[in-house]
Amino acid sequence: MIQTDICIIGAGPVGLFAVFEAGLLKMRCHLVDVLPQVGGQLSEIYPKKPIYDIPGYPEVNAQQLVDNLMKQIAPFHPTFTLGEKVKMVSRLDDGSFELTTSEDTVIRCKAIVIAAGLGSFEPRKPAIEGLEKYEGKDKGLLYMIKDPEFFRGKRVVLAGGGDSALDWTLFLANVAGRLTLIHRNETFRGAPDSGEKVFALAREGKIDLYMNADLQSVEGDGKLSAITFLDKDQQTVKIETDYLVPLYGLSPKLGPISNWGLALDKNNIQVNTLDYSTSIPGIYAIGDINTYPGKLKLILCGFHEAALMAHSAFKYVYPNQKPSFKYTTVSGVNEF
Numbered sequence: 001m002i003q004t005d006i007c008i009i010g011a012g013p014v015g016l017f018a019v020f021e022a023g024l025l026k027m028r029c030h031l032v033d034v035l036p037q038v039g040g041q042l043s044e045i046y047p048k049k050p051i052y053d054i055p056g057y058p059e060v061n062a063q064q065l066v067d068n069l070m071k072q073i074a075p076f077h078p079t080f081t082l083g084e085k086v087k088m089v090s091r092l093d094d095g096s097f098e099l100t101t102s103e104d105t106v107i108r109c110k111a112i113v114i115a116a117g118l119g120s121f122e123p124r125k126p127a128i129e130g131l132e133k134y135e136g137k138d139k140g141l142l143y144m145i146k147d148p149e150f151f152r153g154k155r156v157v158l159a160g161g162g163d164s165a166l167d168w169t170l171f172l173a174n175v176a177g178r179l180t181l182i183h184r185n186e187t188f189r190g191a192p193d194s195g196e197k198v199f200a201l202a203r204e205g206k207i208d209l210y211m212n213a214d215l216q217s218v219e220g221d222g223k224l225s226a227i228t229f230l231d232k233d234q235q236t237v238k239i240e241t242d243y244l245v246p247l248y249g250l251s252p253k254l255g256p257i258s259n260w261g262l263a264l265d266k267n268n269i270q271v272n273t274l275d276y277s278t279s280i281p282g283i284y285a286i287g288d289i290n291t292y293p294g295k296l297k298l299i300l301c302g303f304h305e306a307a308l309m310a311h312s313a314f315k316y317v318y319p320n321q322k323p324s325f326k327y328t329t330v331s332g333v334n335e336f
Contacts, residue, residue, distance in 0.1 A: 002079065004030040005317050007099055007109035009086050009257075012040020014287035014302030015115035016069040021310035023076030025323055028336070030107055032099070035250075036083040036146040039066035040117050044164075044250065048191070053300060065299075075335035081105050083146045087256045097282065110317040113309060114278075114285040115302070119255055119267060124248040126159065126215045134244075140224025142245050145172075153177040157227055157239060159215055160247035163190035168247065169198050173206050180208040180239060182215065182229055210237070218244060257289075265291045275312030276305045282316055284309045 006022055008015045011033035019029045035044050039062075042049075047063035054060055060068075084101040089112065092098055099107045123143035125131060134141040137150065145151075145168055156176040158165055161183035167190075169181045181198065188195040202209035212232035219226050228238045254267045263270040263279035268291035271277060276284050286309050287302035295301075314323045 002030055002081070002105065002107040004028050004079070004107065004109050006030075006111050006113055006313060007032065007097070007107050008113045008115055009033075009099075010040065010115035010117055010287070010289070011035070011038040011080065011082070012115060012117050012287065013042060013065060013069055013299050014117075014306055015040070015113070016066070016073055017303050018113055018115055018286060018306040018310065019073040019076055019078045020069075021307045022313065023073065023078075023336070024328070024331075024333070025310055025314045026336075027310070027314060027317060028078075029076070030079045030081070030109065032081045032084060032086050032101060032105075032107065034083065034085040034102075036144050038070065038080065038082070039063065042066050047163075051299070053298060055300060075333050077336050081107070083144060085255060089260055091282075095282070110282070111313045112283045113313070114257065114269060114283065114289055115287045115306075116257065116289045118288055119253050119257070122251050122253050122255070123246070124251050126246050126248070128215060128217060131218060134218055134220060134224040139222070140220065140241075140243050141218070142243060143247075145245060148172060148175055151176050151243060154242040155240065156180070156243045156245065157182060157241045158245050158247060159183070160249075161185055161188040161190065162247065162249060163194065164249075165247040166190040166194040166198055168245070169201070169207065170194065173201050178208070179206075180210070180241070182210045182213045184212070184214050186212050186232075208239075213237075215246070274308075276309045277312060284313060 005027040006029045008018055008029055008031045011031045022029050037043055042062040043066055049062045050059050052059055084103045086099050087102050088100040090098050096110050097112055152175055154176055155178045157180045158169055159182045172179050201207045214230045216228045226238055226240045227244055228236055231237050269278055269285040269289055271285050271290045271292055273292045276286050278285050286305040288297045
């Protein structure tokens with residue numbers, strides 16, 4: 001059981017900055033994100049992309065911004081549940097909330113902040129019949145890598161050609177017992193330097209690499225035991241394996257949030273612009289997940305929303321207390 005003042009759903013830049021604003025008001029935060037690391041789209045999709053509209057930074061690398069935000073919130077000691085999706089929310093008799101994740105983690109909090117960006121990211125899956133039978137770490141089919149050591153000494157097949165597939169190939173080459181990378185095109189989409197390193201591993205015989213290859217089927221008796229694919233010559237190849245990890249990218253979806261009874265406008269949550277509260281008292285929505293007249297989906301706008309949200313949330317979490325608003329140049333940042 002995790003107990004906290006505020007549970008923030010989404011550990012992207014806006015969710016991380018919300019920790020800072022809440023921390024200034026002495027509220028503790030726990031963050032939940034379906035991705036295996038913090039940073040949201042910045043870390044998962046374009047970590048090396050430069051961003052030009054963050055105040056005080058003429059240019060900042062996306063991952064650098066995430067790293068700086070983590071340093072900024074460190075004094076407030078936030079806690080995290082990563083690689084899990086919030087699937088259920090209920091209100092308790094005392095007005096607080098209880099959240100349950102896809103891995104049955106239970107979190108109790110006094111207020112909820114939804115900072116889920118474009119929604120929960122769902123993995124893009126190969127179009128293979130019967131794939132769902134093998135989904136899960138105990139059955140052999142995974143779409144994310146949370147703990148590389150889990151694959152120590154195992155036979156692993158990765159599929160994909162983006163940065164995620166290349167980075168994990170380079171990492172797991174010295175972890176897996178045998179590693180195979182399958183890519184459906186003749187060139188990689190990821191960083192050229194990473195691609196060259198992957199080709200070098202293949203030439204050295206440290207990994208098996210198949211380009212212009214297309215996954216066809218999976219098989220096993222309750223647990224994945226083999227995969228088949230068409231190689232560049234359209235010949236069927238079968239590989240015995242312990243795990244298959246398709247890394248085809250992520251697709252944003254609103255997910256379970258759509259069933260929580262919130263007022264929605266298509267795939268966005270309607271909010272009151274006075275404090276970015278939703279139609280359910282005690283639940284707020286900030287960043288790209290919300291909508292209101294004049295909404296701009298910019299990180300800096302999400303930062304603004306986080307500040308106003310935090311002051312409103314304080315009144316909800318501590319209705320009998322008065323927040324002490326001081327400029328940080330006067331009060332500083334006081335560690336918990």
